[in-house]
Amino acid sequence: MGFLSASASFTRYRIIEEIPDTLWPEIADRLRRNAFKDIDHTADERSFGWVAFDDMLDADWRSAPPQKGEFITMGLRLDTRRIPPAVFKKHLALALADEMERMEQTKGKAYVSRDRKNELKEQTKLRLMARTLPIPAQFDVVWNVTSGVVYLASIQSKLRALFEDMFTMTFDLHLEPMTPYYQALARMGEERASVLDDLEPTVFV
Structure with a gap:
């Protein structure tokens, strides 16, 4: 389910490096260089790449630009052929x-x-x-350029790994999942990491 649905599962990331100012004017071109390529008329098993957030058929961003206010939006499209x-x-x-x-x-x-x-x-x-016709799927991506937080509308481990690789290949930036451990460490400080590492789960049943 995407972010425009009534409900959605998502993964949050932070960008590890400092983002260079020269990146912002290149966003659209970088997305097009790594855009989705159709495999309907081939025998390829899988294809993936970026498409417009608003239209999974638009890999050229003709319908709308990726920039929307303080957000950059795109879709990661993944087409897969499956033979029963x-x-x-x-x-x-x-x-x-x-x-x-x-x-x-x-x-x-x-x-x-x-x-x-x-x-x-x-x-x-x-x-x-x-x-066999490939089965299309789109996973929404929203990047808040002010906070540096990136949202992926999926929690699937394989899809997350694919997205992380695509993001790094496209923008030369690395992502780190904002897990509960990371969130706690960000609030407590690195010097208290040992406190978190020594915690043990509580069994309530």
């Missing part, structure tokens, strides 16, 4: 049956080597990938 296991199993079985029939007719034995089986698996996967 039962479909793959069926088509692989058909390919193996055809191969065994061909082997029997040409060499007099119905035997398929391990290497050939692996080759048929790859061919079957590519063939089905080309016939």
